[in-house]
Amino acid sequence: MLHLPRTLHALAAALFTTLTATAALVSPGAALAQPAASTPTVSYKIVTASERGTYIQIGRDLARFVAPQAGIQLEALASKGSADNVSRLRYDTGVKLAIVQSDVYQAFVDYADAGNAVAADLIRPLRVVLPLYDEEIYFVVRTDSPLQYVHEIKGRKINIGPLQSGTAMSASTIYRLMFNEPLADAATSTLSNEEALLKLTTESSVDVVVIVAGQPAKLLADMKPEAKQLVRLLKVDPANSGTQAALQTYGAATIRSASYPNWLDQDVSGLAVKAYLVTYDYTYRVTTDKLSRFAQSLCENFAVLQTEGHPKWRDVRLDLPPLGRGWRYYAPIERVLRRCTSSHKEAPRPAPSAPASATCTQQERILGLCRTP
Structure with a gap:
């Protein structure tokens, strides 16, 4: 992995404008839909x-x-x-x-x-x-990673995103479709995207960070040009048999360099989910x-x-x-x-009890169908 003489704060600044800023609202001058005069709010x-x-x-x-x-x-x-x-x-x-x-x-x-x-x-x-x-699915690795394609991630330490997130479901499903086996729990982390990207670039506990977001995704678009020295995207090879299995459920996508001009020099082939x-x-x-x-x-x-x-x-x-x-x-x-x-051309019911977490599969935990201890 990269050995960079930077503090964690400096690295965060190099990757993102800020990790804690909230997403910006659209411009104040944009047109607004007006409520009907007789419509109670x-x-x-x-x-x-x-x-x-x-x-x-x-x-x-x-x-x-x-x-x-x-x-x-x-x-x-x-x-x-x-x-x-x-x-x-x-x-x-x-x-x-x-x-x-x-x-x-x-x-x-x-x-x-x-x-x-x-x-x-x-x-x-x-x-x-x-x-x-x-939504495009991004597989992010360190710039010095030996991996070039998504179908090469088998057995690697992968961050799939928080439990109950769509990213976790997509990452675990794609892995299972590609390799005909589930992700190993010991090699899987469930950090937020920001936390995982920092770990990816500063230590060896994460090899691949999976992110699902429609382009341009603010998190990635906010990367500074220095990010090119730290992280890059894996490509999708549609000729690979594992990729073909994943494409039965997920769509093919192109992650455009125009969406991330600070980071990507050329378009990258990828996967997508609706x-x-x-x-x-x-x-x-x-x-x-x-x-x-x-x-x-x-x-x-x-x-x-x-x-x-x-x-x-x-x-x-x-x-x-x-x-x-x-x-x-x-x-x-x-x-x-x-x-x-x-x-152009009633009142919600109480949630039923879920099974104990010890009996749950990885995907059931992702979906929140397990009772935590």
Whole structure:
């Protein structure tokens, strides 16, 4: 590994503008959706992911450009990630929307179908609002690492991100698909992206850091040019048999140098996972009316999102494609959005007990389906 005469503080400064700064809001001069004069305002929340990820910027865009016209004061909350979002959407009062990765959603569906009562209680009342965009999956190593391709990470010390994050699910699933075996717990760490990147560059406890975020991801875009001397990306080889197995579940992607001009000199081949906007199957009239208004505002302000919001909005379409087995759209919103696309071209129940952690698999721990000791 690199032996650099730098303190931890200096290294952090070299990698990032700041590790603790919150994601910047869009410019104050941007156009805002205006609430209807007769629409009473309610306070809702959307759960996203880390403060320096793409999800929270998408949530803030919805809060700024869409929610006001629907009479909603929408607060974008940081979270552990997709699996945490499923649980919080299901049980946290005030959380009405969540952003969830497709592989996490499908994992809950699969566990529910296999008879897991906790997974069934979590996922079966949830409904899809809208497919969003593909999120790129980054495999980061030290510049002096012998690894060049993702299919070479077998047996390495890998940071998969916090438990209950979408990153952890994607990293563990890709590893299992590529090598037909789970990640070894002893070689797996669950640090935050920031903590893992620092360990990657200062000690040998981490060989690979997996990050899932739509480009340009703020954490990586904030890297200074000195980061080139410390870390780089692994490439995906589509001809490799393990990669081909992963591509049955995940999409191919290109991580563009234009997204990270301080860090990348050329485009890098990668993998991607789809993000979805999700809600609960609400039947209370006030809530269904508000969410229907939200969908109408989304339709009317979609062009603003694509021009003033995060660049990933340009990859989003309002048409509603068929969903996978066990997935369903939220009917009140679906009706509004299908009209939109055609014109343009109750109280939560207590959570059931989860199985003891000693009986849980790695992926069950990632999904939060285990009771901690």
